[in-house]
Amino acid sequence: MVSLQQVINGIKPLDEKAMGLAQRRWNTIAKPLGSLGLLEETIIQIAGMTNDHQVCLDKRCVVVMCADNGVVEEGVTQTSSEVTAVVTENFTKGETSVNNMANIAHAKVIPVDIGVARDVGGEGLIHQKIAYGTKNMTKGPAMTREEAIKAVEAGIHIAVRLKEEGYRIIATGEMGIGNTTTSSAITSVFLHKSPEEVTGRGAGLSSEGLKRKINVISKAIEINNPNPNDPLDVLSKVGGLDIAGLTGVFLGGAFCELPVVIDGFISAAAALCAVRICPQVKGYLLPSHVSNEPAGTLLMSALKLEPFLHAKMCLGEGSGAVAIFPILDMACAVYNNMSTFSDIQIEEYQPLE
Numbered sequence: 146m147v148s149l150q151q152v153i154n155g156i157k158p159l160d161e162k163a164m165g166l167a168q169r170r171w172n173t174i175a176k177p178l179g180s181l182g183l184l185e186e187t188i189i190q191i192a193g194m195t196n197d198h199q200v201c202l203d204k205r206c207v208v209v210m211c212a213d214n215g216v217v218e219e220g221v222t223q224t225s226s227e228v229t230a231v232v233t234e235n236f237t238k239g240e241t242s243v244n245n246m247a248n249i250a251h252a253k254v255i256p257v258d259i260g261v262a263r264d265v266g267g268e269g270l271i272h273q274k275i276a277y278g279t280k281n282m283t284k285g286p287a288m289t290r291e292e293a294i295k296a297v298e299a300g301i302h303i304a305v306r307l308k309e310e311g312y313r314i315i316a317t318g319e320m321g322i323g324n325t326t327t328s329s330a331i332t333s334v335f336l337h338k339s340p341e342e343v344t345g346r347g348a349g350l351s352s353e354g355l356k357r358k359i360n361v362i363s364k365a366i367e368i369n370n371p372n373p374n375d376p377l378d379v380l381s382k383v384g385g386l387d388i389a390g391l392t393g394v395f396l397g398g399a400f401c402e403l404p405v406v407i408d409g410f411i412s413a414a415a416a417l418c419a420v421r422i423c424p425q426v427k428g429y430l431l432p433s434h435v436s437n438e439p440a441g442t443l444l445m446s447a448l449k450l451e452p453f454l455h456a457k458m459c460l461g462e463g464s465g466a467v468a469i470f471p472i473l474d475m476a477c478a479v480y481n482n483m484s485t486f487s488d489i490q491i492e493e494y495q496p497l498e
């Protein structure tokens with residue numbers, strides 16, 4: 146099985162030739178040049194990722210990393226950790242928000258137990274439990290560096306397996322009570338922002354709860370002193386197993402030339418970890434929406450990504466990521482099926498300077 150180091154060494158730049166051919170195809174389609182904006186750019190980018198100007202996204206899924214966070218005992222969430230296990234099992238029964246959205250988007254929901262605090266089961270659940278939740282990061286590191294690497298590698302292996310199974314694009318999602326606390330901590334460290342600037346109410350917190358959450362994040366950062374130049378140090382000390390697993394999915398996707406869609410806040414924090422581990426990952430990331438959490442916009446600008454949707458969403462589970470599949474389907478339909486200027490006997494536009 147491929148190791149993290151092999152993945153870091155093996156991620157290639159996007160294929161310029163395929164991108165040139167995709168740009169050429171868009172330019173011949175009988176419509177105003179560049180008029181599908183971000184949709185055109187994304188199809189070109191996917192051509193570059195897959196080394197193929199023929200773009201087909203027919204088989205798709207959403208990988209939902211599920212894990213618990215020890216920091217929940219500090220009172221940073223509105224619900225208890227048990228909700229993580231319940232919702233994890235509900236993914237296997239088709240009973241969550243993302244299941245309903247993924248049905249519309251024709252995407253398979255693939256839940257992964259990477260660190261739920263109790264044993265969970267259900268049809269199609271991938272068992273990759275690294276630990277029964279992380280430790281309370283206000284008292285020491287959330288996990289060991291070895292556990293963080295194991296979780297990243299589990300994510301890598303899942304991406305590689307999905308590619309072998311014929312998936313053409315994967316969306317990311319997560320379920321883990323307390324994971325907006327860990328995501329805020331990671332964002333604060335990497336972007337050198339204060340916890341106040343990057344912390345929101347997560348799945349619902351009172352104003353008093355929000356103040357407590359900010360203090361908890363400050364304390365966790367102070368006690369652990371994560372090194373912003375060492376992404377695995379940050380992930381292991383103030384991150385979570387779900388975020389580490391998603392970091393692996395982004396790295397693994399880039400390694401096997403599979404486009405990976407970022408969801409909201411937590412998923413974007415994981416994407417930032419992946420880029421900090423290996424900057425070449427950047428070319429393989431596709432944004433979806435900008436989370437309504439305060440760090441949502443900050444993360445999209447740090448990643449230099451322009452999301453499709455500004456819909457005030459902050460649900461997680463991969464809900465925002467699957468929401469762009471129908472948009473990409475429309476882009477593919479025009480790209481693959483539209484008549485060209487020569488088909489309709491009209492002179493082609495000359496690209497502007």
Ligand SMILES: Cc1cc2ncn([C@H]3O[C@H](COP(=O)(O)O)[C@@H](O)[C@H]3O)c2cc1C
Pocket residue numbers: 221222223224228232319320321322323324325326346347348349460461462
């Ligand atoms: C029933 C329920 C379903 C969810 N689905 C996603 N989340 C979202 O909320 C959690 C993060 O928020 P916090 O950090 O405040 O705990 C994550 O599990 C995320 O996916 C949910 C949260 C709840 C309560």
Ligand SMILES: O=C(O)c1cccnc1
Pocket residue numbers: 325347348408409410411412436437438458459460461462
């Ligand atoms: O934006 C997100 O991903 C998010 C925000 C709050 C709670 N769960 C997910």
